[in-house]
Amino acid sequence: MRIASFNVNSVRKRVPHIGRFLQKVQPDLLFLQELKCKTEECPTAEFRDLGYQVHAVGQPGGRNGVAVLSRIPFEVVCEALEGEAADDHARYIEVVAGGAHLAGIYLPNGNSGGAEGYAYKLRWMERLRRRAAGLLDRFQPLAILGDFNVCPTALDLAPGALPPTDALVRPKTRAAFQALCHIGLTDAVRALHPGNRIYTYWDYGPSFEANRGLRIDHALLSPELAERLVSAQVEIGPRAEEQPSDHTPLVIELA
C-alpha cells in the first residue's frame, strides 16, 4: 500500500500539480492539507477521471481544509479531532482503508494569534496524542500523515532557517511531538533515513534553490505498520514546477 501526503496551499490552484503527482506516483491514498476552500468547492471530477474518489473537509473563509483521495475502498471515520467542542477548524480526517486507520492532519502553525494561538496548537497536539493512544490501546493499525508544523530536531531545519522562538521549533512543541511518538508511533522518514537532512517545505522566494527548508510534513506509524514500512520518500518534483505549493509530497510504502 502506497500512501502520500501533500500540503497544496489551495487545492483549486494546485489541481494540475496534484494530477501529475497522482499519475507519476500512483498512491493508493493521498491526504491533502490546506485546501483553502469550502467542502463543496473542492475539485473532484479531475481526480475521479484519474481513478480517485475524493472526500473533502473544507471550511468557510479560505483557511485550513483537509481531504483524502483514494483509488481503493475507504470509509470515513471522522472529520474532526475530538476533545474541543467549539473547534471548527478543518484540520483532521480519519479513514479506514486496507485494514488500517489512516489520519490526515493539518496541525496548527501556532505563530499567529498570540499566546492563545500557540496554546491552541499545544492543545491540538495533546488531543491528537489522546486519539492515537486510544487506537493503539485497541491494537488498531494506525498511520498519521500530514503537515505537523513541527521540526522535531535540529536536523529537521536548515541552520538559521527559523528563530528558536518560532512555534515550529519551541521546546514545548518538540516535547509534544516526542510525547506523540512515545506512545508507540514511528517517524517513518527518520526510521529509514536517520542522519539525513530531508526537507518537505521551502518558503517562497530563494529558499528552494538554496535548499533552505524545513521537515514539517511527517508520517507516524503504529508498530504493525512500522514493521511493514518499505520506503519513505520526499517527492521533490512538484516543488520545482511552475506556481508550486510551498510544500512537496511525502510518500510511504507499506508491504
Place this chain on the structure above:
DNA sequence: ATGCCTGTCGTAGACAGA
C-alpha cells in the same frame, strides 16, 4: 527575525502561512 512570496476575501489591504 520575517513577509522581499502566495492565497483568500473581495476589490484595498488585512490576515495567515512557517
